[in-house]
Every structure is written in structure tokens, then in C-alpha cells.
Amino acid sequence: MKITIINGTMRKGSTHHCADAVMQQLNKYDETEVTEFFLPKDMPNFCIGCYSCFYNGEHTCPHNEYIKPIVNAILESDLIVLTSPVYAFDVSGQMKTFLDHLCYMWLSHRPNPKMFDKIALTISTTAGAGLGHTQKTMKSSLKYWGVKKIFSYATPVSAMKWSDVSEKKKEKIDKDTKALAAKIAKSVKNAQKLHNPLFRSFFFNLMKGMQKKNDWNKTDRNHWESLGWLNGNKPF
Ligand SMILES: Cc1cc2nc3c(=O)[nH]c(=O)nc-3n(C[C@H](O)[C@H](O)[C@H](O)COP(=O)(O)O)c2cc1C
Numbered sequence: 001m002k003i004t005i006i007n008g009t010m011r012k013g014s015t016h017h018c019a020d021a022v023m024q025q026l027n028k029y030d031e032t033e034v035t036e037f038f039l040p041k042d043m044p045n046f047c048i049g050c051y052s053c054f055y056n057g058e059h060t061c062p063h064n065e066y067i068k069p070i071v072n073a074i075l076e077s078d079l080i081v082l083t084s085p086v087y088a089f090d091v092s093g094q095m096k097t098f099l100d101h102l103c104y105m106w107l108s109h110r111p112n113p114k115m116f117d118k119i120a121l122t123i124s125t126t127a128g129a130g131l132g133h134t135q136k137t138m139k140s141s142l143k144y145w146g147v148k149k150i151f152s153y154a155t156p157v158s159a160m161k162w163s164d165v166s167e168k169k170k171e172k173i174d175k176d177t178k179a180l181a182a183k184i185a186k187s188v189k190n191a192q193k194l195h196n197p198l199f200r201s202f203f204f205n206l207m208k209g210m211q212k213k214n215d216w217n218k219t220d221r222n223h224w225e226s227l228g229w230l231n232g233n234k235p236f
Contacts, residue, residue, distance in 0.1 A: 001030040001188055004077040006070065007038045008084030008095030014125040014157045014165055015085045021173055022081075022121065022153065025181030030188075035073045039094035043070060047100035057219055058104050067101050075114045078188045080147065082138040083123040089130035091137045099141045106144040107200070107207050110223040113235045115146040116200075117191045121184060122152045127160060146204075148194055149187050153180055196236045204235075 003026070005019055026032050037043070043066040052060040061067055074080050084091040091099075105112050122138040124131055131154040142150050155173065159165045187194060211224040224230050 001026065001032050001079060001185075002077045003032055003034045003079045003081060004070075004073040005034060005036045005081040005083065006074075006095075006098065007036065008082070008092040008098070010038045010041055011085075012162075013085065014159065014162045015083050015123060017162050018123050018125060018153060018155065018173055018177065019081060019083050021177040022123070022181050022184070025178050026079075026185055029181070029185035035077070037070050037073070039092070039098055042066060043094075043098050043101070046097045053101075053104040054109060055217060055219055058110075061101065063101060070098075071102070071105075075112060078119065078191065079184065080118055080120040080142065081123065082120070082142070084134055084138065086124055086126035086130035086134045089133050091124075091134050096137065099137070102141065102145065106141075107146055107203050108144070108210075109217075109220050111146045111204075113227065116148060116236050117194075118147045119184065119187045119191055120147045120150045121180075122150065122154075124154045125157050126154075127158060128156055131156065143197075143199070144203075146200060148191060148197065148200075151180060151184055151187075153177065201236070 003023070007016060009015060023032065023034060043063065045063040045066065048062065050062065058064070082095070084095040087093065104110055120142045122135050122142070124134045135152050135154050139150055139152065153176065157165045157169055208224070208229060211221055212230055214221040227233060227235070229235065
């Protein structure tokens, strides 16, 4: 199983420990090949809003040297993992700025068909609150990239660092991640057979109607045309 993890922090703290626990469990089901990125080291720039990815293609992003290897790894994976601690009731700034760079591949622009059978996992920890918002931010991107199934693990740890997390909590994380890994392994194995998310089919068709009328962005329109999606070809 090929896995790409994008960590929304450089810190190997509570969030990373949760991700690590899932990885260790997944290894019991299948041989895993994990590629890990740490933000901001592996993608240090803010999106500058130049719109070049939208209009001229993603290779023209001024930060393509950072974005391209991450996207390539994602596209080659069976499982995509996004992790972030809760900062100010949301993802870390570095995770958000990474997600900003990938808006070009939302269903409303140029979705990559390789995403359509992928499984994803979002992981976040918090001292006390904000997990809902944080998970939603990461899940929205995955959903609009067209990922088929999204799992999530979110837990309050009542601590600022992993060494302060109680033994009871650590045991719970072990137990939870064991159960979660079993479900993820099963989904990855059967990814092609899993049913298509209803929202994705609905939204894809809505966007198809929009792309048929698209005279404002040739790059987006050419993408849909070249894949035959405007002439009856169905990706799922
Ligand atoms: C800048 C910053 C902002 C934070 N914001 C929140 C918050 O809004 N709510 C909360 O309960 N904890 C907040 N925390 C605590 C972390 O979410 C929590 O300690 C988390 O488990 C840290 O994960 P890590 O060990 O992987 O870095 C914040 C921590 C930092 C450093």
C-alpha cells in the first residue's frame, strides 16, 4: 500500500504520534511504502493569488518546485493522509497554505481522474477544542479533489506535548487507531469496488454543465474536453 502523509506541522508531537500509530497498524495488513512531507519545510510559501495555476496550468505556479513532488506522491498513493494540530480552532497556517496551492485540481477546475479511487485519512489533535472545524478544512479539500472515501481521526489530548498525554489517553489512541486501520485497509483493498459518493457524482455533473459553457478559462475547459468528459465519457 502506497501512502503519502502531509504533516501540517514539523513537530513530531501528539498529531504525528496518532499518524504513526495508524501506520504501524496498517503495516499488519499490507506492506506499506510511506512518503512523508512536513510543512512548512517541504512547502514554505504562501499562495500569492497570481491565478497562474488556474489560467496557465499548475506547472506555472511560482512554487511548483515544492508543489509538484507532493502532488506526484499523492497521485501515486493508495492512501492520502493529511494531519494537523488544531491552531486557533482550525488547521495550522502551513496546512492551509498548502491546501490553497491545490485549488486548481478541485472538481470545479481540473480534477485529476487518478483521485477518483483514492482513500484518504485526516488526523488532528487538540488540547481541548476545535477539532470539528479543523477536520472540515482538510476534508473539504479532499472531497473537492474528488477522493472516493475519507476517514478521520480527531482527538482531544489535554496536553501541549506528547510526553504530557496521559497513559489512559495513549491506550485509547492505540485502541482507536487499531480499529481504524482495519477499516482503512479494507477500503484500500476494495477501493475500485466502493460505491461512488453521491455528492461527487452530483457536483461533477453540475461542473460538466458549467464547463460546456466555459469561455473564461481555456485551460480548465481543455482539460474537461481532452478527457472526453464533455462528450459523454464518464470517469465514474
Ligand atoms: C499556535 C497554537 C494554537 C493552538 N490553538 C488551539 C485551539 O484553538 N484550541 C485548543 O484546544 N488547542 C489549541 N492548541 C493546542 C494544540 O492543538 C494541541 O496541543 C495539539 O495536540 C498539539 O499537537 P502537536 O503535539 O502534534 O503539535 C494550540 C497550539 C498552538 C501551538
